[in-house]
Amino acid sequence: MSSSRVHHFKLVLLGDTAVGKSCLVVRFVRDEFFEFQEPTIGAAFLTQTVQLDESTVKFEIWDTAGQERYRSLAPMYYRGAAAAIIVYDITNPDSFTGAKSWVKELQRRGDPNVVIALAGNKADLESRRKVEFEEAQSYAEENGILHLETSAKNANNVKALFVELAKKLPKNAPQPEREAFPLAAPQNDNRNCC
Ligand code: GTP
Ligand code: MG
Numbered sequence: 001m002s003s004s005r006v007h008h009f010k011l012v013l014l015g016d017t018a019v020g021k022s023c024l025v026v027r028f029v030r031d032e033f034f035e036f037q038e039p040t041i042g043a044a045f046l047t048q049t050v051q052l053d054e055s056t057v058k059f060e061i062w063d064t065a066g067q068e069r070y071r072s073l074a075p076m077y078y079r080g081a082a083a084a085i086i087v088y089d090i091t092n093p094d095s096f097t098g099a100k101s102w103v104k105e106l107q108r109r110g111d112p113n114v115v116i117a118l119a120g121n122k123a124d125l126e127s128r129r130k131v132e133f134e135e136a137q138s139y140a141e142e143n144g145i146l147h148l149e150t151s152a153k154n155a156n157n158v159k160a161l162f163v164e165l166a167k168k169l170p171k172n173a174p175q176p177e178r179e180a181f182p183l184a185a186p187q188n189d190n191r192n193c194c
Pocket of ligand 2: 021022023038039040063064065066
């Protein structure tokens with residue numbers, strides 16, 4: 001019976017500008033990639049489901065804008081989020097520093113049970129790597145969070161990232177529908193907004 005149950009979870013993506021948050025979401029939701037993805041303005045909302053052995057997880061995804069001018073909007077999107085993907089770019093050490101400060105902020109001000117995944121994106125750019133896998137992995141282990149390296153460009157580990165998160169989310173806690181929509185949001189699936 002539980003296999004037909006659909007569990008809704010609010011998921012937020014956070015991280016510096018240009019690390020590839022929107023590209024990861026677009027790869028996951030539509031299996032597309034754009035070399036010239038526009039910076040996000042405000043935030044974008046999309047949904048996608050993940051089929052697990054025992055259940056179906058429907059992610060209600062807030063893809064936030066990483067540009068500094070949108071920084072103060074972030075709490076509106078991470079408030080009430082059951083899951084968060086914090087993204088850095090493996091070729092940009094500052095973005096890893098930024099990711100660590102997002103982890104701290106979520107641990108202090110996010111939902112106490114929020115499940116966090118750290119994604120080292122642009123893993124296809126190995127020759128330009130500046131953040132070692134081991135460094136990020138030990139940081140993630142110390143903080144009890146998931147860590148994967150991904151490439152939105154070649155799709156490596158993108159589905160796995162969302163599936164691993166989906167697996168870690170509690171399937172028996174009630175999920176109030178309103179928590180998925182902190183702002184006025186479109187009701188249609190797979191649509192950008194804001
Ligand atoms: P903001 O919306 O400003 O916060 O940026 P963002 O984190 O959403 O970054 P976005 O997805 O717009 O990607 C920025 C640029 O990085 C795009 O032009 C992409 O083509 C490029 N990019 C994203 N992911 C990858 C990847 O996995 N590999 C490579 N090589 N480039 C990537
Ligand atoms: Mg974006």
